[in-house]
Amino acid sequence: MTSTDLFENDDMKLINLLPRDGVVHYHGKILDAVTADRSLDKCISELRWEHDRAFIYGKEIVTKRKMAWYADAPVSYTYSGYTKVALVWPDFLREIKQLVESHSGDVFNSCLCNFYSAGEEGMSWHSDAEKDLVENGSIAALSLGGERKFSFKHKQTGETVSLTLEHGSLLIMKGTTQKNWLHSLPKTKKNVEPRVSLTFRQMC
């Protein structure tokens, strides 16, 4: 059996979680518990975390959540008055990227990393369809740490779909998902462990 056959078989078992207008595949845990724990520790201690800043209606917003951005080249982009420059991949993150690529069959050239230290940190409804992302490209999110709910909401019909993202799991959003659906990581009052998400992306 060739590796292509393996990917096709892997893919056939996956169910599209969205009823229409996009494709979301939850691959479940792709890291064993020891590797997932070790990856979480490495992410927390070695990635260059910063609070995200933006000007919204002339007011400076600083997010509680922290982020870090990695890419193949030190590309930069400016939004809301701030210029961000991507850092080059640390070896362990490049290895995780290669594992994610082997599960998804896609190639990624950047990764936006998010660090939620507690349940009161989340991400509100949005879609990832910036002009510097490949149109209808894939976004693969590897979750590490505390389990959190993740939700999708259809932009026209308001239908919602939710799932729980487990430690060491992979979720892939593809096709027209960003055009037609919003997604969010709701805040929670539950006592949850810190969580990191590594969102691998395809930039133009």
Ligand SMILES: O=C(O)CCC(=O)C(=O)O
């Ligand atoms: O933390 C997550 O799992 C998703 C984050 C997200 O939607 C994003 O980075 O655009």
Ligand SMILES: [Fe+2]
């Ligand atoms: Fe997103």
